[in-house]
Amino acid sequence: MKLAKGEMPEPSDAEARRAIRPVICYPVDSLVPPDLASYRAAREGWEKVGEVVVPPRDARTFEVPAGSFFRIVSVEGPQVGDLDLWAADNINERFFSGKTRALHGTHLSTGDRLWSCLPYLRPMATITQDTLNWYGFDQYGGSVHDVIGTRCDPYTHKLLSGQDYHHCCHSNLTRALAERMKRPLAEVEPAVHDVLNVFMCTGFTRDTGQYFMKASPVRPGDFLEFFAEIDLLGALSACPGGDCSTEHSSDAAACHPLLVEIYRPEAPPVGWTSPERNAYRGGHGA
Numbered sequence: 001m002k003l004a005k006g007e008m009p010e011p012s013d014a015e016a017r018r019a020i021r022p023v024i025c026y027p028v029d030s031l032v033p034p035d036l037a038s039y040r041a042a043r044e045g046w047e048k049v050g051e052v053v054v055p056p057r058d059a060r061t062f063e064v065p066a067g068s069f070f071r072i073v074s075v076e077g078p079q080v081g082d083l084d085l086w087a088a089d090n091i092n093e094r095f096f097s098g099k100t101r102a103l104h105g106t107h108l109s110t111g112d113r114l115w116s117c118l119p120y121l122r123p124m125a126t127i128t129q130d131t132l133n134w135y136g137f138d139q140y141g142g143s144v145h146d147v148i149g150t151r152c153d154p155y156t157h158k159l160l161s162g163q164d165y166h167h168c169c170h171s172n173l174t175r176a177l178a179e180r181m182k183r184p185l186a187e188v189e190p191a192v193h194d195v196l197n198v199f200m201c202t203g204f205t206r207d208t209g210q211y212f213m214k215a216s217p218v219r220p221g222d223f224l225e226f227f228a229e230i231d232l233l234g235a236l237s238a239c240p241g242g243d244c245s246t247e248h249s250s251d252a253a254a255c256h257p258l259l260v261e262i263y264r265p266e267a268p269p270v271g272w273t274s275p276e277r278n279a280y281r282g283g284h285g286a
C-alpha cells in the first residue's frame, strides 16, 4: 500500500530518480519466435476431432495431443473463462502464469506462449489466433486475456465477505480435475493453479495500482486459438462473474457456456518439434 502523498518527505532529487528510464526485465530476443505462418498453414485441411461444452458456473476438462490445436469459443453471450493447463502425463508440470507474464507481459495474444512451471519451463501452448487482437489497451489501461489475476476462489471470498460460495473458478476447476483424475477433491486441489483469464478485460488502476475488471468485449463467435506444444490436459471454468462487468463469486451475473473445440491437422507444422523440458538440470550451486 502506498503511503499518502506527503507522509514521507521527498528527497531533493525525487523527480530525477523517477525519470530514470525502465529496462525490460526479460528481453525475449534470444527466444526463437513461433513460426506462425507454419502453424497457420497446418490448419489447412484440419479435422475437428472433439468439442466440450463448459456449462455456466462450472468447469470441464479436455485433452489435446501435441501437434493439435484447440479453440475456446464464445457462444450465446459474453463470458469469461479461466484456463488451467497440465502436461497430460504429469500434472506436476503446469502452466506458470507468473513467468509467462514476466516473459510476454500482462495480457497475451497471438504469438505468445504459455510456459510451464519450474523445473520444466518450456512452452506448453502457443496462441495462434485471437479474434480480440484488435482491442489492444484501452484508455483505462485495460486489455484482454490476462495473466495477472489468479482465479476467483472461495477462500478469498470468505475472507472478504464472510460467505461461502461453491462455484468460484477455483472450485469448478478442482471438481473437474477430481472427476477427470478419479481422485478426491483435497488430493487434486493443490494442482489447480493460476490461470489464463480468457476473454477477461482487466488492468491496474493508474492511481492506486489495484487490479480492475470491466465488461469483456467478447461476443459470440469470438475465439482464442492455441497450438498444443506438448500433450495437454486442460480445464476451463466458465466464471460465475459472466462478462465480469460487476462482480464474481456469486450467482448475480448473467453467465453463458463456453465451447472448447479440438482440431487435428493432417500433418504437424513444417519444422515443428515438441519442446524438451528446460535444459538446466539442477544443481543450484550446491
Ligand SMILES: [Zn+2]
Pocket: 082, 151, 152, 168, 169, 170, 238, 239, 240, 241, 248
Ligand atoms: Zn472466476
